[in-house]
Amino acid sequence: MKRRDVVKKLLSGRKDLLVIAGLGSTAWDITAAGDSPLNFPLWGAMGQAAMIGLGLALAQPKRRVLVITGDGEMLMGMGSLATIGVQKPNNLTVVVIDNERYGETGMQETHTAHGIDLNGVARSCGLNIVEPKELTKAIHGKKGPNFAVVKVDAEKIPLVLPPREGTLLKARFRRALLGAKADAE
């Protein structure tokens, strides 16, 4: 499967979905699908995408939260799956777009290229494993925490860059989500 097609499909008809993307290729993927103020694409903080999703999901229990990240980024924050498994947010879904490569650094193989099974880790941590074909439905309605690995081709494709200024990304997200309250605190 092609990663841009997968992400575009996941985000089509996204409505008021809140989206966090891990640094690198998945940040470009969500931007290629259509930039939105309700996207928070990371440019750093490798390993923290799922935790940002957890903090957001706990703060906004009535909204659905989607974390889209890469296999390398997820591997760096694997402990966060245990932390999510304890908190059990029912509105959170974490999707790993797995090309078995570190895409930004020269396409070196990650652990998943050697059989390390992120679904197995997430299952052991108490997350619900979702099949890729059930994913769009699960993101919008299945009781979480949900987790999916979508295997994609290891391909070099053009970058589609979101805004890179952190304060802008934060402020536009809060304003879009919280309205006037974003600036009141």
Place this chain on the structure above:
Amino acid sequence: MWPEGIHKELSAAGVRQIGYVPDAGHKRLIELCQADKKMRAVVLSTEEEGIGLAAGAWLGGQKSVLLMQSSGVGNVINVLGMVRECRFPLVTLVTMRGEQGEFNPWQVPMGQATRPVLESMGTVVHAPATEAEIVPTVNAALRLAYNSYASVAVLIPQRVIGIKSFQDQTSR
């Protein structure tokens, strides 16, 4: 006692998410936060996760405070870069080791490096010297962080926590 005083400050400031990696010095405060129905106490597998949690909470309109021991400061250095670049408000309450009267030599390097490491990553460091100063300092840290979008750490001195040995630590 200072843990009760800190809990009152966190409550009055409307803090909703408490990320923590346990520390003997934070034991009482963690218990108070766990018992508080308005707070969500989130046990972390590493301190770094607390920075992500706090960032996500703020994106969602909630305040979060992170509790850790000084050794944990070494685990959060890179992700403090996100806090600075995005100007996420952040309050970190750090119980100090490797400071006054330390009995474990392995705690000393990170304990001594705690303040310069935080400051070099753009975090404002408040270091109350006595027990009486702790609660007012936490009050000031909350206001600085949430009114001025700053990252602020309060270092709770080892002298106040007063653990003198491994046996003492385990018995608490």
